[in-house]
Amino acid sequence: MSHLRQKYSIYRDNDLVAADLPSLPSILKYVRNDARREHAQGRPAGYLITGSLGFKRAGSHLKGRMVWDTY
Numbered sequence: 580m581s582h583l584r585q586k587y588s589i590y591r592d593n594d595l596v597a598a599d600l601p602s603l604p605s606i607l608k609y610v611r612n613d614a615r616r617e618h619a620q621g622r623p624a625g626y627l628i629t630g631s632l633g634f635k636r637a638g639s640h641l642k643g644r645m646v647w648d649t650y
């Protein structure tokens with residue numbers, strides 16, 4: 580029996596940052612750290628995380644934390 584596993588991709592400001600990532604918690608940690616680096620450089624960033632099985636989450640860095648939109 581074949582099990583489908585979701586693979587995730589990260590987009591920052593419509594540019595692909597990473598693809599085929601297996602773990603959502605590690606992706607969220609990566610996005611949080613990347614958003615802090617972008618904020619330190621004075622660049623606001625918007626993120627989109629998509630999954631191969633239909634997962635979708637968009638968010639941005641606001642006042643020192645990630646704010647995620649719901650879909």
